[in-house]
Amino acid sequence: MFSFSKSQKEPQLNKALVEEFVRVSHDKFDMVKELLEEHPTLLNAAHDWGAGDFETGLGAASHVGNKDVVQYFLDKGAQANVFTAALFGKMDILRPMIEFSPSLINAKGPHGFTLLHHAKKGGDEALEVKEYLISLGVKETRIPLY
Template structure:
């Protein structure tokens, strides 16, 4: 192949490759690609204790289930995170049953030592992880009451002392 053939082939191939890419990116984005931030804030806020409001909003906007609100400075929270740190087990269970993404903080709330031990064994620094608003695993275990006493004692045995860590 000589230089002239290479250039013609290269330009022709580039045009073929660019056409589908250009056509994909020239499509306007749907207005439904991002949840309204005010609705997300309302949903997450309701997760702190307004069960009926959470159900109402989730029925109207099912994709809110795992939406996170940014309270600023990297303090992200979901409705499940809110229910977990305030100890609202009934709401947390409802959200999990709907498919919400549970994490180690929710496991601590529910006293799930079978989840906490292997997780901290694999990720020991998670003992000092900050959940929403800086609440720690120990805080969540304390909110879990008697059901989470074994987790609370275990966390303390590993050196957990603080229930809230300053975020900023």
Template sequence: MKRSQFLKSAGAASLLIPAATLLSFKAENDPQLDKALVQEFVGKSHNDPDRVKELLAEHPNLINAAHDWKFGDFETGLGAASHVGNKALVQYFLDHGAQANIFTAALFGRLDIIKPMLEFSPSILNARGPHGFTLLHHAKKGGDAALETHDYLMSKGLTETKFVIY
């Protein structure tokens, strides 16, 4: 074998060995939260704040965990509490590191957040939250504090409170 052929072969092999090593570490070997635990946490976030707080105290990483109800209908505890209008639980989640989103901003009537987001990407107006609930739904759940947000969303053409997602 010529020296140039050897160097080409060695160079190619040196690229393949690290790639093969990386591929051998599969995600299924990585520790994950128990799916039943995540489902309980998200489910209870609709109506059982005491149990949610117990679960979060025992498993802090649940704070941003999402459950797939079906067909990609992902929901977090924050998403559940937001679409049912439980502002106290939503605030609890935010205080414990939950990732805020535009639906939560609509619940709290935060036009200072919603307007720039819609200017940045107008199609967000038709975003679908958990179970297909819209920004308008969340603003309605926000009550008087979100009335201006509700009216603003309507003025932009949003009339649906829920889209069929399955």
């Protein structure tokens, strides 16, 4: 098991800062850049909204279809995921993931948004993903978390 000594461990990010970063990641690109420049470790930080609803800046920008912010995060090294692949219509990533783990078709992202929701937000670029998911029987675009 790996552990940090007290001298090696960095302090946790301020919860209010993480929450603000996630909030602005939905639609305030200038503020995203500003905060990330000042606090680079926010890139993969997740805010806990409660009841298992965790959201990163990438997740926030993805579920609203803000591809410019999503691409910015990816260019900075954000941890891409299956929802990111759905948003950008990446069948070459999505199909093998679902074949590997079929239950992913019912995966819930931030606020319960599904892969189908992300594909719909992806527009024409994600049309093939949307049709593929529907062919698998996916109907909901949001699965309530609680």
